[in-house]
Amino acid sequence: MRNKLAMVLGAASLLVAAAPVWAHHAFAAEFDAQKPVKLRGTVVKVEFINPHSWIHMDVKDADGKVTRWMVEGGSPNALFRRGVNKDALPQGTEISVDGYQAKDGSNRANGRDITFADGKKLFVGGSNPDEQPNAK
Amino acid sequence: MNGKVIALAIVFFAGTVAAQSKYNPPRTPDGQPDLQGVWTNVTITPLERPANLADKAFFTQAEARQYEKETVDRNNADRRDGGAQADLGRAYNDAWYDRGTRVVETLRTSLVIDPPDGRIPRKAGAPAGPPAGFNRPPEGPEDRSLPERCILWPTAGPPMMPSFYNNNYQIVQAPGYFLILVEMIHDARIIPLVGPLDNRPHVDASIRQWMGDSRGHWEGNTLVVETTNFNDKTRFQRASQSMKLVERFTRTAPDTLMYEFTVDDPSAFTKPWTAQIPMKRTEGPILEYACNEGNYAMEGMLAGARADEKKAAGR
Numbered sequence: 001m002r003n004k005l006a007m008v009l010g011a012a013s014l015l016v017a018a019a020p021v022w023a024h025h026a027f028a029a030e031f032d033a034q035k036p037v038k039l040r041g042t043v044v045k046v047e048f049i050n051p052h053s054w055i056h057m058d059v060k061d062a063d064g065k066v067t068r069w070m071v072e073g074g075s076p077n078a079l080f081r082r083g084v085n086k087d088a089l090p091q092g093t094e095i096s097v098d099g100y101q102a103k104d105g106s107n108r109a110n111g112r113d114i115t116f117a118d119g120k121k122l123f124v125g126g127s128n129p130d131e132q133p134n135a136k
Numbered sequence: 137m138n139g140k141v142i143a144l145a146i147v148f149f150a151g152t153v154a155a156q157s158k159y160n161p162p163r164t165p166d167g168q169p170d171l172q173g174v175w176t177n178v179t180i181t182p183l184e185r186p187a188n189l190a191d192k193a194f195f196t197q198a199e200a201r202q203y204e205k206e207t208v209d210r211n212n213a214d215r216r217d218g219g220a221q222a223d224l225g226r227a228y229n230d231a232w233y234d235r236g237t238r239v240v241e242t243l244r245t246s247l248v249i250d251p252p253d254g255r256i257p258r259k260a261g262a263p264a265g266p267p268a269g270f271n272r273p274p275e276g277p278e279d280r281s282l283p284e285r286c287i288l289w290p291t292a293g294p295p296m297m298p299s300f301y302n303n304n305y306q307i308v309q310a311p312g313y314f315l316i317l318v319e320m321i322h323d324a325r326i327i328p329l330v331g332p333l334d335n336r337p338h339v340d341a342s343i344r345q346w347m348g349d350s351r352g353h354w355e356g357n358t359l360v361v362e363t364t365n366f367n368d369k370t371r372f373q374r375a376s377q378s379m380k381l382v383e384r385f386t387r388t389a390p391d392t393l394m395y396e397f398t399v400d401d402p403s404a405f406t407k408p409w410t411a412q413i414p415m416k417r418t419e420g421p422i423l424e425y426a427c428n429e430g431n432y433a434m435e436g437m438l439a440g441a442r443a444d445e446k447k448a449a450g451r
Contacts, residue, residue, distance in 0.1 A: 025284040027227045029274075030436040033220040049430030051286065053232075072433065074232025077319065077423045078301045081234070100224050103440035111228050113216070123231035 024051040024075065027100075031110050035101040039069055039109065040117070043093040048076035048086060055111060057095065071097050071111040079123055088123075095122065157388035161357060166311045168329075169357045171385055174420035175393050177296060177413045178236035178303040180207045185246035185254030193254065195243045208237050234301040240414055241392075247297075249396075250410040257406040262374055273441040277434055284434065286427030288346050288370060289320035294363050294381055295372065295397035298413065305415070306422045307393075314352050314359060322425045327352045327361055338364055344377055346370060359385040375401040391417040 041059035053073040058066050076084075089095075094117035099109035114122045161169045185193075195203060213230040216223055240247070246254035274280050282288045291297035296305065299320065306317040312334065314327040327350040328336050339349045349365035361383040368377040379401040386394045393415040400408040 025280070025433050025437065027224050028221065029280075030433055030440050031224055032440075033224045036220065047430065050425045051427050051431055052433060054430075054432065070432075072228070072436075074228050075301055075425070077425065078232060078234035080423060081419075082231075100220075102436055104436075104443040106439070108436060110224070112223060112226070113214070113229060121229070121231070123229065 027072075027110055030072075030102060031100040031108075032103045033100055035103075037097075037099055037101045037109050039071070039097040039099070041069070041095070043089055043091055043095060044068065045091065046086070046089045048079075050075050050077070055089065055095070055097075055114070057097070067107055069097075069107045069109060071099060071109055071114070073111045073114070082124070084123055157357070157386055157394070159357075159388050159390075161387040161390075164309050168309055168354065169359070169387060170309070171307050171314075171359065171387050171393060172309055174304060174306045174418055174422060175415040176303050176418040177298045177305070177395065177415045178234065179238060179240050179247075179298050179413065180204065180211070180236050181239045181244065181247055183247045183297065183411065184256055185248065189245045190253065192245055193252065195239060195245055197243070200239050200243050204238060211235050232301070234303070236298065236303070240412075242412070242414060244412070247411040247413055248409060249412045250398075251407070256373060256409055258374075259402075259404055259406050262404045273444060274438060275441075276438070280434065280437060282369065283321070284431075284437070286321055286431055288323065289318075290370075290372075292318045292320045292323050292347075294325065294347060294350065294361070295383060295399070295411070296395065296413075297411075302423075302425065304418060304420075304422055306420065314361070317422050319422045319425055321427050322422075323347060325350060329353060341365070344368070348379075348381065357386055361385070373399065373404070375399060375404045378403060388414075393417075 039057065039059050041057045044056040044058055046056070047054045053076050055071040055073060057069050057071060059069055060066050079088075096115050096117060096119075097109065097111055098113040099111055102108040116122060161171070164170045164172070211233075213226040213228065213233055215226065239245075244254075248254045248256060251257055272279065277285050283290060289299065291299040296316075296318070302319040304319040308315040308317070312329050314329055316325040316327070317323075318325070325347055329352045330336050331353060336351065338351060339345075343349070343365060344367035345365055346367060346369075348363040350361050350363040352359055352361040354360070363381040363383070364379075366372075366375075366377045366379050371377075372379060372381075379399060381400075382398045384394075384396040386396075388394045394412065395415050396410060396412045398408050398410045399405065
């Protein structure tokens with residue numbers, strides 16, 4: 001019985017896995033999947049704004065030249081409900097960003113995976129079925 | 137109202153789960169059932185029943201837990217598998233999302249409860265999928281979708297559906313009015329309450345509105361809201377602007393607001409269909425969603441389209 005259920009649910013996963021993923025807007029229209037970037041630098045300022053947040057950071061290359069990048073995140077509302085506030089990411093914090101660069105070649109990228117310099121997650125999500133941060 | 141309509145209304149009303157609730161909510165100062173507060177409709181239960189669960193209207197508790205675990209794992213945006221396009225499509229880390237982690241407390245396998253197969257009775261030949269919006273490279277904001285333009289979120293309603301974050305709504309009641317503040321793109325629906333002594337009709341048929349034109353009335357402890365006068369751009373589930381929508385709000389427990397809606401549009405569906413979402417009380421406040429002000433991405437998407445054109449022209 002358990003196996004049968006696992007089979008049914010497994011098949012369900014396959015069916016839905018192909019469904020499109022949604023953010024507020026289509027990231028593929030803005031960023032280039034052929035241009036992955038890895039940025040390491042310090043936070044200049046954070047705009048916790050809607051529809052999506054932006055982290056501004058300075059990235060220093062091997063020659064010491066500093067380039068300013070803008071990194072796109074998500075809506076800040078869910079983060080606020082989890083206790084994140086404007087002080088969560090102070091100026092000067094070292095972060096690492098895995099993302100994809102803007103199609104027009106400007107220094108913008110999506111924050112596909114942002115961590116602190118030591119690899120720790122920047123913000124902790126709510127994807128744990130045992131906790132429901134948003135419902136009483 | 138003629139006898140046939142009344143009989144039909146009674147049959148439908150008696151058939152809804154919410155109508156069978158024994159809970160008697162507190163009253164507002166003017167005597168309405170008190171539905172005020174901040175509510176969330178977050179859930180991972182799908183709108184339509186997955187095809188392979190065709191004969192299964194309800195999960196057992198054990199099945200629900202397993203479905204939740206698999207769905208949460210699949211949704212987890214921290215995943216990096218599937219190639220660059222899929223990776224980019226997941227946009228950003230999972231912490232930004234709030235898709236929920238539970239199926240609805242009724243353990244139904246779909247939000248659609250009628251027809252009994254849990255599927256929307258789409259008319260053959262009626263177009264499926266989300267509204268077209270990507271037919272050509274965008275020449276301006278008008279060529280992008282409504283949510284990208286900060287006009288209306290597709291689940292903001294009416295009818296209201298869960299989405300991947302900000303599934304929060306505040307209800308405020310006043311004599312003669314029922315207000316729903318929607319967090320996504322911060323729309324406020326102001327619904328006039330009508331009755332025998334105050335029968336404000338719908339606006340003229342020539343006037344079409346983004347969220348339609350709503351009128352509410354109480355049937356016992358249930359608020360019934362009828363909405364018409366939609367425009368031809370929102371097209372909920374590919375319905376036309378002639379869609380008629382009936383929503384029912386019933387507080388069935390101190391922290392539960394049972395929300396049901398029935399969609400009727402013969403041009404898109406073979407018969408009316410009904411969905412049910414138990415909304416749960418949650419902590420406020422509703423947060424502002426000032427969308428146009430921070431929509432840097434619109435510039436980014438249009439610049440992206442120009443870059444694509446240059447690339448295609450070999451420049």
